[in-house]
Amino acid sequence: MNKIHAAITAVNGYVPDYVLTNHELETMVDTNDEWITTRTGIKERRILKGEGLGTSDMAVPAVNGLLKKRGIGADEIDLIIFCTSTPDRVFPATANILADKIGAKNAWGYDLQATCSGFLFGLATGSQFIESGKHKKVLVVGGDKMSSMIDYKDRATCIIFGDGCGAVLLEPNDEGNGIIDSVLKSDGAGLPFLHQKAGGSARPTSHETIDAREHYLYQEGQSVFKFAVTNMAEVAAEVMERNNLTANDIAWLVPHQANKRIIDATASRTGVSSDKVIINIERYGNTTNGTLPLCLWEWEDKFKKGDNLIIAAFGGGFTWGSIYLKWAY
Numbered sequence: 498m499n500k501i502h503a504a505i506t507a508v509n510g511y512v513p514d515y516v517l518t519n520h521e522l523e524t525m526v527d528t529n530d531e532w533i534t535t536r537t538g539i540k541e542r543r544i545l546k547g548e549g550l551g552t553s554d555m556a557v558p559a560v561n562g563l564l565k566k567r568g569i570g571a572d573e574i575d576l577i578i579f580c581t582s583t584p585d586r587v588f589p590a591t592a593n594i595l596a597d598k599i600g601a602k603n604a605w606g607y608d609l610q611a612t613c614s615g616f617l618f619g620l621a622t623g624s625q626f627i628e629s630g631k632h633k634k635v636l637v638v639g640g641d642k643m644s645s646m647i648d649y650k651d652r653a654t655c656i657i658f659g660d661g662c663g664a665v666l667l668e669p670n671d672e673g674n675g676i677i678d679s680v681l682k683s684d685g686a687g688l689p690f691l692h693q694k695a696g697g698s699a700r701p702t703s704h705e706t707i708d709a710r711e712h713y714l715y716q717e718g719q720s721v722f723k724f725a726v727t728n729m730a731e732v733a734a735e736v737m738e739r740n741n742l743t744a745n746d747i748a749w750l751v752p753h754q755a756n757k758r759i760i761d762a763t764a765s766r767t768g769v770s771s772d773k774v775i776i777n778i779e780r781y782g783n784t785t786n787g788t789l790p791l792c793l794w795e796w797e798d799k800f801k802k803g804d805n806l807i808i809a810a811f812g813g814g815f816t817w818g819s820i821y822l823k824w825a826y
């Protein structure tokens with residue numbers, strides 16, 4: 498019997514309607530379109546507006562659309578892995594909230610927190626349940642409402658992030674397609690450079706933490722940039738080398754969308770030509786857990802069965818990694 502791989506069999510995405518342009522940001526902080534475009538590649542990002550709406554509210558249309566495309570009901574899903582750094586609430590898990598909203602009555606689920614590498618880690622984790630034979634349908638959702646933790650007075654971070662969500666379905670494949678290999682890494686020494694200072698158990702919310710603006714995302718951009726630019730490229734190259742893949746074998750490079758310059762460095766290190774590199778950062782900015790599924794969603798029509806994809810990510814923590822998969826449809 499052929500080995501069972503976990504293959505993506507459907508993908509869908511959702512971005513909110515509101516477009517926050519560089520020009521609007523110019524009216525909010527001391528910045529300009531030229532600086533943002535040349536330093537990051539971003540032109541605009543989407544923002545989820547509306548009282549009481551959270552990350553799960555972007556996941557609902559993404560997942561409902563996915564189920565429709567695949568022609569299955571929510572009750573057929575076995576497991577939901579919700580990869581997010583902006584859960585609806587600290588608890589319960591957003592996976593549970595989503596399951597309830599879409600009627601996934603037979604699924605269990607959990608949230609996965611690995612910042613910008615979350616969706617990649619979710620794919621790697623979800624695939625284990627398929628390969629082991631435990632489950633037949635695993636939903637991996639990646640999404641963030643980054644606007645909920647961004648300080649729109651901090652020009653170094655508010656220009657980068659946006660809101661969005663995507664989802665994929667993993668199912669068993671015995672034709673040799675699906676997730677073939679992964680290299681996954683974490684290093685807790687990265688904490689000082691990218692974190693949220695308060696709101697967790699170590700520093701619970703108080704008047705003091707709010708007055709000190711400690712609930713916003715804190716980033717030392719240059720330090721993160723240095724780690725990201727080297728590590729995302731290295732790990733993508735590593736997964737290619739150990740699978741004997743050269744740039745010519747790769748149909749698509751799918752990089753996390755944090756900064757166009759980091760994406761270019763990864764493309765350059767792997768040798769993959771720019772026409773095979775998926776980039777939508779100019780329209781969505783960095784949606785954290787949303788970037789990779791949104792890329793897969795927007796390029797789905799261009800993928801062919803058997804295409805070799807290299808997915809790579811780097812995020813706070815630090816966390817980083819790369820997955821080699823063969824597209825299954």
Ligand code: UT7
Pocket residue numbers: 527528529532533536537613652653656657717718719720721722725754755756759783811812813
């Ligand atoms: O996805 C999660 C992981 N995160 C990342 O991968 C992000 C990695 N970091 C980056 O992408 C970049 O470091 C940033 C885009 C955040 C910043 O770009 P940079 O080229 O590293 O700029 P910088 O922080 O070195 O700042 C250069 C200058 C500074 O001014 P001085 O000190 O040279 O006078 C900043 O104050 O640019 C200034 N600056 C800005 N100017 C206009 C910072 N932000 C802005 C801004 N508009 N929005």
